[in-house]
Amino acid sequence: MSTQSFNDRFLRACRRQPVDRTPVWFMRQAGRSQPEYRQLRERYSLLEICQLPELCAEVTLLPVRQLGVDAAILFADIMLPLGPMGVHFRLQGGLGPVVEAPIRRSPDIERLRPLEPEEDLPFVLEAIRLLRGELKVPLIGFAGAPFTLASYLIEGGPSRTFTQTKAFMYQEPALWHRLLEKLAAAIVQFLKAQAQAGAQALQVFDSWVGCLGPADYRAYVLPHMRRLFSELQDVDIPIIHFGVGTGGLLELMQEAGGDVLGIDWRVRLDQVWQRLDYRTALQGNLDPATLLGPWELVERQALKILAQAGGRPGHIFNLGHGVFPQTSPEHLQRLVELVHERSPEFISGFSSQEEAAP
């Protein structure tokens, strides 16, 4: 048995409390970049792994053991809660979710059933309970945000332009808001259940909301996100609010809620933090493609991010989006070591600056 004590670096950083080293984890740290996972996938589908709590826990634990990351994220898919709500979909390898009957009209929305996580997704909650017995780092639960889930439901699959989603939003604003309300209600239930089962932090993936301009975000998304975060307020664990390509939306996303904002590589972390008045923790923001380059490049870019974070409490090192399948696990492992080894110099630099301040 390991006698290692619980590593709470990640949770402290979410709350913008001082840490000894910058915590680091990776979106999709459990997945196709790991040979063990690829082997499992020869026998089980992604959804089967999610539905078998022991297997799900095993997959979730793999990167924690191998990479030394400071947080585990439950192995799951943002489409999971949509199944019991009545949506038929499949996860198509290399493409993503494909929805059989995309949402077009009012009855398609009315038909969506409310989510009852304990009844509908017991395996997710069971996996969380199993993991809490094993883990020495915090466990992150998660869900897709209403906009991002709606985009899959309306497009019927992944999109580059989100044309149908936007057309629906503009042409049928009442239906749009009804859809987002129903999705937000389900997500709140799902995240609350994950917290109750033992998740120690939550991440809300609004991965595709960056396709919107700020005025549209304010009109069509912000009210739902604000309500979602406000209904989660009694869940007393940190929440990460994540999206890709959100450079123009960050103030509004901060207004919507979340203890941590997840940002991508298209923005400079130092500039973003200043814009946000340092009132929110930041997670990010290495381009996952960097890990396909030589180690020297990874090192240079990672140190640049640590320098931009400047050792200020409230930075969680992560990628700006998920690990690519072709990423070498060795690079990921070295990157964790690098962040752990090199961050203390930035942290002590920041502390001494603070002390020197009048």
Add this chain to the structure above:
Amino acid sequence: MSTQSFNDRFLRACRRQPVDRTPVWFMRQAGRSQPEYRQLRERYSLLEICQLPELCAEVTLLPVRQLGVDAAILFADIMLPLGPMGVHFRLQGGLGPVVEAPIRRSPDIERLRPLEPEEDLPFVLEAIRLLRGELKVPLIGFAGAPFTLASYLIEGGPSRTFTQTKAFMYQEPALWHRLLEKLAAAIVQFLKAQAQAGAQALQVFDSWVGCLGPADYRAYVLPHMRRLFSELQDVDIPIIHFGVGTGGLLELMQEAGGDVLGIDWRVRLDQVWQRLDYRTALQGNLDPATLLGPWELVERQALKILAQAGGRPGHIFNLGHGVFPQTSPEHLQRLVELVHERSPEFISGFSSQEEAAP
């Protein structure tokens, strides 16, 4: 014969000179949103239209006559110069360019032939000459930027993540720079030839460069763009520098060059202009998806953009990306009218402010 005099509003705005009304044109104003174009496409492929100067001129003129826009843009495709350079590709409807043998190694790059526009693309230059005899508005020529063309050559087609492009860039920086040099040299020749044939402005489409973070833009793209713009300096016509999702790159793109920056709807025009110290004209930035909504929405969003531009000399109204095929021509026509009718109030507001200033 029309006795209407030449409308130089667009050219004046490119040079940040005062105008009576805000000029407006649309990327992909000639294309699938027009029934006449769709009819032509039943008989001719896109590349065939490009190769038949009379037909190309006709397609270019259609939206000018029907919509009343203040500029024409030559009907063409950014892949055109790659054919004579030795790249085999096809334009697949609904998807985009598909390159038969994507670039992988040094010989793939060395094999690329220099472009001789007069020999290789005489039909483009002939179409420009024909159009200059017909048009009462300026004619815009264009080319893809080195990064965006390289992304098609390396990915073999459109991409959402540009993983292969970035992996190549990181793993083979010397080859990457060699490729971008060759592409930039060809683009310079092509744009110079278009100007010589009579194009009165040029647009450089770096449509996909927004997938890069600022440090990568600086290292892998900026030197080539800077050289491209500097080699075009003796071409004494305005150049528009365009990309999508470039919110984090705009200062660097301004540094690279261009009289006008084309921006998309993910950023606020007023904030961008301030960031850029008003030293560059701006083109944009309505979300093309807005045009799929009701007219009231289009009107509201368009007026918001005019208000953000604030009547300042140097704004060209456009979309943040190309017109979607399913866009109604009526909406486009009304939008042109709206911009022409309503912009004078913002323009006179700005002028009186200027006069009132000490």
